[in-house]
Amino acid sequence: MPHTVESVIVAIDGPSGTGKSSTSKAVAAKLGLRYLDTGAQYRAITWWMITNGVDVEDAQAVATAAGKPVIVSGTDPTAPTITVDGLDASGPIRTQEVTSRVSAVSAVPEVRSIITDLQRSIAAQAAGGIVVEGRDIGTTVLPDADLKIFLTASPEARAARRSGELKGSDVHATREALIKRDAADSSRKTSPLAKADDAVEVDTTELTLDQVIECVVTLVEEKRAAGK
Ligand SMILES: Nc1ncnc2c1ncn2[C@@H]1O[C@H](COP(=O)(O)OP(=O)(O)O)[C@@H](O)[C@H]1O
Numbered sequence: 001m002p003h004t005v006e007s008v009i010v011a012i013d014g015p016s017g018t019g020k021s022s023t024s025k026a027v028a029a030k031l032g033l034r035y036l037d038t039g040a041q042y043r044a045i046t047w048w049m050i051t052n053g054v055d056v057e058d059a060q061a062v063a064t065a066a067g068k069p070v071i072v073s074g075t076d077p078t079a080p081t082i083t084v085d086g087l088d089a090s091g092p093i094r095t096q097e098v099t100s101r102v103s104a105v106s107a108v109p110e111v112r113s114i115i116t117d118l119q120r121s122i123a124a125q126a127a128g129g130i131v132v133e134g135r136d137i138g139t140t141v142l143p144d145a146d147l148k149i150f151l152t153a154s155p156e157a158r159a160a161r162r163s164g165e166l167k168g169s170d171v172h173a174t175r176e177a178l179i180k181r182d183a184a185d186s187s188r189k190t191s192p193l194a195k196a197d198d199a200v201e202v203d204t205t206e207l208t209l210d211q212v213i214e215c216v217v218t219l220v221e222e223k224r225a226a227g228k
């Protein structure tokens with residue numbers, strides 16, 4: 001069933017450093033929508049595995065433990081939150097250790113199935129609509145989204161953006177780590193990073209963040225107008 005004009009669902013996918021989080025938060029805030037960072041959920045389950053002594057390279061062990069952590073995402077775009085078993089996970093999920101292990105954990109089908117169910121229930125509860133960002137939102141999690149965006153940017157631009165965030169980090173090493181993670185995320189069997197056939201691709205390499213936000217806001221408004 002098509003959503004009402006007020007209840008628009010926007011899926012924003014793409015590799016790391018293309019601007020998904022910054023764009024999604026800003027678009028949601030401007031349009032009065034909720035916001036969900038699905039990468040934060042995969043990071044949260046990875047953090048739980050590490051702190052609970054689960055060998056993240058052992059897919060069977062990860063699958064067995066996948067249902068244990070309770071992950072709760074707060075969807076206010078101006079102050080998104082994430083807790084695991086009631087603990088604030090927003091800091092620990094951004095460490096290098098979690099970043100280097102999240103692809104292995106998120107490739108486990110049991111993990112994807114649990115997190116996908118959680119994402120769908122959050123989207124269903126967002127009465128006024130939501131912007132959901134990730135890797136497989138348009139293809140798998142919300143294939144009926146009203147608007148699908150696939151953000152891209154050159155590896156150089158993405159690495160420069162990421163190393164700008166991580167003080168003192170080397171752009172070359174960041175670029176190599178990004179390319180390795182993209183390859184792992186794109187080649188896994190279960191819902192890999194991919195552009196949905198009906199997604200609008202936006203190359204952000206030469207665009208400012210404000211230009212990307214404006215572009216997505218315009219696309220949402222066009223969808224809303226077309227739905228009237
Ligand atoms: N179009 C852009 N131009 C320059 N910097 C950008 C652009 N989009 C995002 N950034 C910056 O790049 C970094 C990564 O953006 P982020 O939104 O976290 O990307 P993603 O969620 O895709 O990994 C942030 O510091 C953000 O401010």
Ligand SMILES: Nc1ccn([C@H]2C[C@H](O)[C@@H](COP(=O)(O)OP(=O)(O)O)O2)c(=O)n1
Nearest residue numbers: 016017038039040042102106134135136185
């Ligand atoms: N929908 C999603 C979102 C993220 N993931 C996995 C794959 C990604 O490498 C990690 C981390 O995602 P996140 O969006 O936080 O990564 P970046 O901030 O873009 O570097 O989670 C996924 O498998 N499916």
